[in-house]
Amino acid sequence: MTEEIIIAGFGGQGVLSMGKILAYSGIMQDQEVSWMPSYGPEMRGGTANVTVILSDERISSPVLNAFDTAIILNQQSMDKFEKTIKPGGTLLYDPNGITHHPTRKDIKIYRIQAAEASAAMGNTKTFNMIVLGAFLKIKPIVLMENVEKGLKKSLPVRHHKLIPMNMEAITKGAEIVEEVA
Amino acid sequence: MTEEIIIAGFGGQGVLSMGKILAYSGIMQDQEVSWMPSYGPEMRGGTANVTVILSDERISSPVLNAFDTAIILNQQSMDKFEKTIKPGGTLLYDPNGITHHPTRKDIKIYRIQAAEASAAMGNTKTFNMIVLGAFLKIKPIVLMENVEKGLKKSLPVRHHKLIPMNMEAITKGAEIVEEVA
Amino acid sequence: MAKVVGDIVIDIERCKGCEVCTTACPQDVIAMASEVNGKGYHYAMKVNGNCIGCSNCAVVCPDAVITVYRAKI
């Protein structure tokens, strides 16, 4: 199994840490993983994205231009990455702020109202975990117990108390994800 | 005609400018010339030397390790350069301060009491011109009129008044040079 | 005595929602929109008509977003 994912949105949406938790979850189930961020000033204000690969085999290139799944969280990223999804691949997006919705017919498309839901949960910090939950619902490539372990590994100990809230957000995301096409 | 000369002594003895006047004299009679000094801190306090080549043809290497003539003005230079004279070549030296006199049998050796003579002339600045005079007596490779022209070219205009004194010193040197072997 | 009235024009798409203008305005004319602009920022907007055209908002705006008019009426 190899899953090649791009997660893209605004800086500050938790794109990078979502990728990190995913990668750690992969490690917890003994997979090879790689996490390759965009970096530098383009992250400030502008978009941030990260390529995450989970695989049962040695990962050759950490840099990709075609993905199994794209998780897209703003319009710029939609413009940039919709076209990079492999035919038959998956697109998951939050429609909030999206003006041009995806048009491809050869991929599976899902929506997650994560911004709305995180606001409803009273904590915008859960946004990225809701998205993660949605993704894992569609593609359960890592076991929930490994996600929890991954969270533990990726968060500093002083933040471990936040894990239940995060797991709740993940569950929430799994509940509210909707298939569009 | 090609004449390859090393002039070597203490810094301050006028070794470099003597070489320069010789080179300029060569130019005045349409020869190719090159003047290659030792440089850097070794010049300070220590020895200074210059390789001068006058030739009717294009000069290939300005750096030599064998010379037609060596003009030697202190013991260190004697130690270093006596052995670099080509067989049949010429050594001209001032014996003042020389503790080990030259021993080679396959070269012509001349002495010039230039330090003494310049002191006698009341101007130690004429030292190097006396040596030059001695050299030109032994090897008249440049015409006296060209030496005078060379002097003019190599001295800044404000020093042109010193030319007669310099020519005098040259004449003096020609007079007092002695053949040793 | 003529009354001085002012007006500002906010170039919403250039606004970055930094809120610096809101603290600078003596008349509390400016507040942040709950909507975001194309860049994702909650932009500045006028919330009353009390502008006196003092330019304070404009001179502190890092992005030269605000144009100010003032008239005696």
Place this chain on the structure above:
Amino acid sequence: MAKVVGDIVIDIERCKGCEVCTTACPQDVIAMASEVNGKGYHYAMKVNGNCIGCSNCAVVCPDAVITVYRAKI
């Protein structure tokens, strides 16, 4: 009262003939030789016996050429 006498030893071959010691000596003990040493310098030499061992010459000598002795006699 005991008289203080001094003596200096000049390491001629290390001397560079800078003359700094000559101006430092309160007793005018030092002058420059008319001969030169192996390096070509007119070296410092004692020209009288008036040394009082004050070390002035030695402390200004850049080349640590001078050794100084002093005794009460």
Place this chain on the structure above:
Amino acid sequence: MAETFDRPEIRTPENLVYSKTNVLTDNIMHYCPGCGHGTTHRLLAEVIEEMGIQSETIGIAPVGCSVLAYNYFDVDMQEAAHGRAPAVATAVKRLFPNKFVFTYQGDGDLAAIGTAETIHACNRGENMTIIFVNNGIYGMTGGQMAPTTLPGMPTSTSPYGREVATMGNPLKITELIAQLPGTYYVTRQSVHTPANVRKAKKAIRQAMENQKLNRGLSFVEVVSNCNSGWKLSPVKANKWMEDNMFPFYPLGDIKVNGELVK
């Protein structure tokens, strides 16, 4: 539709009291919301416009957040290597003595890697203007400690706060260069309130006017927030700046007409 509070009737050219200067291009500046770089750019651009010297001004951008300043100033611009803007500007001014030359530099650029170039350009009294934006941090590269970072202040390379014993004291480079006979006008300003902005603009104007009179080097420090680096909202950052930066970097003129103030 919500109420607009617009008064379109007074929006006439005669009533216009403030609008973006044309010496700024229309490019949207890449600075973070509320960053003082934007305001400082504006002021300098306004001064250039008001003095009517747009076509006679050559600016030097540094490496730092303001590296892209050349996209915003609508004057001829050069992008210098990190810290070297004063050397670059020296050449420009020497070769175009009648042009107006400025450098625009951050605290890392000017007071760390560029220390020698800063001191020597000031010491030679190059007849130019240095605008020095001191935000106590390396904004561009993600918030590392700068020479001007305050004692105890956390940054990404002093995560437990600047420890003076090992990392040294904040460097008051502005006070240092004021000691040099080559500097003619040295001042410290800020741009976080309308009053400060107006003062800062006057200072920049003075600095540029000095060039016309061939007075030597004018140096305008702008103490500014780096809200991203400080991890505060812009408004909170400005408050923090007042409370913490100003006591250490007091605002005001340091040298006027070639004489130290006080």
Place this chain on the structure above:
Amino acid sequence: MAETFDRPEIRTPENLVYSKTNVLTDNIMHYCPGCGHGTTHRLLAEVIEEMGIQSETIGIAPVGCSVLAYNYFDVDMQEAAHGRAPAVATAVKRLFPNKFVFTYQGDGDLAAIGTAETIHACNRGENMTIIFVNNGIYGMTGGQMAPTTLPGMPTSTSPYGREVATMGNPLKITELIAQLPGTYYVTRQSVHTPANVRKAKKAIRQAMENQKLNRGLSFVEVVSNCNSGWKLSPVKANKWMEDNMFPFYPLGDIKVNGELVK
């Protein structure tokens, strides 16, 4: 044979009042006759001997006439790149905090190319000693203008005299670094008369003692002749120095116990 004036009878160990310290090697120094580098070397070596720290001292030589200082000091020595001795020494001291570390630098090395390294080591208050030989010229390379060259003073790169308008003012780097909180002791000395030599030695001693007490940076400037560069005999050069250098670079302590003097 000439009279010798020797008193061999008093040449006994008890009567020995001055002889070359063993912390200088027996190598003949390459300095020009009468150059203050030699004297300054001697003083530092004597201090090291007197403090008994020969095996605990690590010295950093610059690029300049004193580049070969490592051949003369009989302590472990490193030869630094031009201007970088303070950075080199910083590392040495940080890694061997209990060793005594000094740099020995000329004015070109310390105040031109090395300005940033000098200022920042001083600002960090590195607990070490900088010996700064200011002869107003680049001796090593043949007498070019230095940052400290006096106005009007001719050098090979200011053959008509230093022209302040284009070449800048002489840089009083010592006064500048005294402004930094990291410097603990800053003094200016000379070594051209017995009295000055004795004072200078005390200053160097103080500077080295400060290291033991972990006081921060001690900086000893020695205003010195470069008779070759100045094209004067050593004795005349010292006179010229008194008449011209001292008025501009006045001798004496500038900062003592971390406090500016005066």
Place this chain on the structure above:
Amino acid sequence: MKELKLMKGNEAVAEAAIRAGADAYFGYPITPQSEVLEYLMAERPYERTGMVVLQAESEVAAINMVYGGAACGKKVITSSSSPGISLKMEGISYIAGAELPCVILNVVRGGPGLGTIQPSQSDYFQATKGGGHGDYRLIVLAPASVQEMADHVKLGFDLAFKYRNPVMILSDGVIGQMMEKVELFEQMPRLSDEEVAANYPWATTGKPAGVPHRIITSLELDSSKQEKHNHHLQEKYRKIQENETMYEAIQTEDAEYLIVAFGSSARISQKAIDMARAKGIKVGMIRPITLFPYPSEIINKLADQVKGILTVEMNAGQMIEDVKLAVNGKVKVEHFGRFGGMIPNPEEVVKALEQKIIGG
């Protein structure tokens, strides 16, 4: 069990430095490698092992701090990225000339000039031929994974001290910024001052009574001695070439075509090889792990076997010169590169192979 972590390449270097018993890090921030210093500062290595970490005022200061520390026999490391590495050139030449051991990480970004902050391999020439002045060589390691970023720190120190020579780890923005899992070697003790003095008698650790003082210098005014020193250096470089060349050979046994690529280009090329093999193209790869010494011998040998060689580089064609020198005309050598911060993708590599080597 060894510790398994998910780390950025830059962080792995920092952690590996602490664990390798490094005595000091000196550096100046620059993207894309600032995490090295940031990680170290956050880790308080002074408390963990006594390691000194100092943010220098510039790259020039940093490399000269490295010189000073290394001259004390201490294990010192620095890091930077392309423009910062250029500034270090004089210092690096000094370190090579004075024969000091140290590790220098270059997380390469696109150039020339300020260029871009995106990944590149365009500092190959600078690293391998000597960007500084004079006849010197760095030992150059080319990690292709986060694991190797960590491992090469240790390897780098070992080689540096074995040969008293600076070692450069030539990485790039991909390897520096990506996270992968990494198995960290266990903490090695830092040497005590006494051990340093005992192990490295050449180092300036304070002259013990009775032995001659130690001098660290790169100056020798007597040319004949300087030439002797240069011969000694050349002899050392020859030994390094003889003993330390490292490479990975991937599917070369039956290869009819060969790719030569290092670092992240090699990662990408490996995917390209899988794709090409799926198409029936028998292609293998030599991935040089040391760039100096260069694995010329194996490439020369394989030149007898293959029909053509493609170098894949994130530059305009630099390593290709070393491949050509190795091959000496035996077989065609072509270059495929993306640069200026662009990263080649495997499809392009396959296409280049087909067009420039197989078809060409």
Place this chain on the structure above:
Amino acid sequence: MKELKLMKGNEAVAEAAIRAGADAYFGYPITPQSEVLEYLMAERPYERTGMVVLQAESEVAAINMVYGGAACGKKVITSSSSPGISLKMEGISYIAGAELPCVILNVVRGGPGLGTIQPSQSDYFQATKGGGHGDYRLIVLAPASVQEMADHVKLGFDLAFKYRNPVMILSDGVIGQMMEKVELFEQMPRLSDEEVAANYPWATTGKPAGVPHRIITSLELDSSKQEKHNHHLQEKYRKIQENETMYEAIQTEDAEYLIVAFGSSARISQKAIDMARAKGIKVGMIRPITLFPYPSEIINKLADQVKGILTVEMNAGQMIEDVKLAVNGKVKVEHFGRFGGMIPNPEEVVKALEQKIIGG
């Protein structure tokens, strides 16, 4: 009649700069090239032509002054020697990246590190392969006489402005310090500010009303644009290779053996050729005048004619790589070098030819 003078190579460069209408020189003293600055300061070029001469605080400052001046469309020159040139590497990369014309003289001395002040050619790699970061090339000229020192200043400025590319004159202590007679070209006028503005619309001369402002930068954060910029640079370098390669062929018509040498090595080798020919050895020489672009074509052609090639270099073997790349295995290529400030003598060259090429 042209003016005939006896001058040092360094002085010839300085005088030629004034006569070529240079607008500025920025530099920092270092042996063996300080005469350039000294001569200029003594000549008061400001009074002769308006040329600005400034002693900078360091080589780093000097090269960045060159950047600033060149960005104004002005003719700017700097000079230094090896360690100083290493310090300029970042600045040179910026100048190349921003495509600015200028002339940089390196009077090479022996390295690495502080090395020696005696002549060397050990900065060949640095000059020709890019000692700075990123994919860039300098145009590199290799004068072999004082006359060429002067002429290459003019040629250098011409090429620099023709291609908007920095030009390096790679000289050494022999050529810099020796005096020979030199025929100086006549004073060329300096361009007025108006002429500069008219000739170089890319330069920052003060934005005229109505035209877009000019930006001189080497930064491009968008990698695809940066790659485009890099392609443009590579294309330029290709054109330079096509059009500007210069060399001198000496007695190659009947040559059975070939020496390749540049600068002072070529001078010495020429004497060696005379000596070898006197012994009946038919040897010729290619003296590259441009080191980049390299005269690979002629060497490749001669490789079909000769039995072996010897490079003579004052280094440990650098240019030999370019010769080998040109020859591509056709014929044996060997290197003879003296280094660390040592200068080969003609006898040694002949011996090396006999032993390494003819006998070997």
